Amino acid sequence: MIVLTTPTGGIGRQVLDRVLNSGEAFRVIARDPSRLPEEVRTRAEVVPGSHGDAETISKALVGADRLFWLVPPPGFAAPIGAVKHYLDFTGPLSRALEDRGIGVVGVTSLGHGYQGRSGLLEAAFAMDALIEGTGTPYRALALPFFMENLLRQVESIKEQGSFSMANAADRPLLTVATRDAATAAAGLLLDSSWSDQARVPVVSPDNLTPNEMAAVISDVLGRPISYHQVPIEGLRAQMQQHGAGPALAEGMPEMIEAQNDGIYDAEPLAPRGSKVAGETSFRQWCVDTLEPAVRG
Ligand SMILES: NC(=O)c1ccc[n+]([C@@H]2O[C@H](COP(=O)([O-])OP(=O)(O)OC[C@H]3O[C@@H](n4cnc5c(N)ncnc54)[C@H](OP(=O)(O)O)[C@@H]3O)[C@@H](O)[C@H]2O)c1
Numbered sequence: 544m545i546v547l548t549t550p551t552g553g554i555g556r557q558v559l560d561r562v563l564n565s566g567e568a569f570r571v572i573a574r575d576p577s578r579l580p581e582e583v584r585t586r587a588e589v590v591p592g593s594h595g596d597a598e599t600i601s602k603a604l605v606g607a608d609r610l611f612w613l614v615p616p617p618g619f620a621a622p623i624g625a626v627k628h629y630l631d632f633t634g635p636l637s638r639a640l641e642d643r644g645i646g647v648v649g650v651t652s653l654g655h656g657y658q659g660r661s662g663l664l665e666a667a668f669a670m671d672a673l674i675e676g677t678g679t680p681y682r683a684l685a686l687p688f689f690m691e692n693l694l695r696q697v698e699s700i701k702e703q704g705s706f707s708m709a710n711a712a713d714r715p716l717l718t719v720a721t722r723d724a725a726t727a728a729a730g731l732l733l734d735s736s737w738s739d740q741a742r743v744p745v746v747s748p749d750n751l752t753p754n755e756m757a758a759v760i761s762d763v764l765g766r767p768i769s770y771h772q773v774p775i776e777g778l779r780a781q782m783q784q785h786g787a788g789p790a791l792a793e794g795m796p797e798m799i800e801a802q803n804d805g806i807y808d809a810e811p812l813a814p815r816g817s818k819v820a821g822e823t824s825f826r827q828w829c830v831d832t833l834e835p836a837v838r839g
Contacts, residue, residue: 557725662797
């Protein structure tokens, strides 16, 4: 039995599609089951509730062999820090796993081993440590910057011909298309052969700077698109002014400072000489996803 969290989320929805097509028995946990596609409601067991809730996660794990685990991003105004958000949310899971031997496939960040503060990323590493400490089999999908983050900038790309972030304009920023993360997750969930703990980095085959991303976007859209680097301090002040809680107002700038300091270089991309997972190039993602979003 495969159990899926976040079946309505960006990655979870795509993991769900792949598991649905495999024919394996599965169960989903959803806060609002009415948001699930009809086919899922008829073919899967649905456990209503939040996977951060002790009773819900215990119920969902009965008879489970594999679990897809993803901590939802902290709410904008959440009054707690990033590490507390991840640990509070994962606490009930860590207690429910006991000695059941359930293989957990978890979404986390690339950059493990970095020495320094990294905001939202160190929170994800704290989650990994909590799960690993239970002794359960664990595959940590170590992901860099999602290409899909740029979909938040579709209006700016369309109207102003630019996108902006606080990431250094000329420093390579490893990325991943969430479809590659979902493919890797589904592959591990459907593979009953592993019972150890390991990190599984999933990254795009290219490693572009934001300026180089702007050049690719310009090429794909057929018009000039530029990248503007905003100062980190400006971003921090702006988030505080808009009422962001500490998880984002502190966690996001710290994360970007760590990205600008090369946090993703801290973790080997292909442990034990294996092939690096992830096949979608940034250009391919722009053709398949960004361009239709800008056009639509
Ligand atoms: N963005 C990046 O560049 C990046 C990079 C590396 C790792 N990550 C990690 O990736 C994860 C985000 O994945 P995503 O993009 O797939 O997320 P997403 O699209 O924002 O989906 C969030 C999911 O969580 C559910 N959810 C929200 N609040 C919940 C709650 N309180 N209890 C239970 N479920 C809740 C939502 O379902 P409903 O609202 O329908 O209930 C939805 O299914 C985060 O853990 C983040 O740290 C992100």
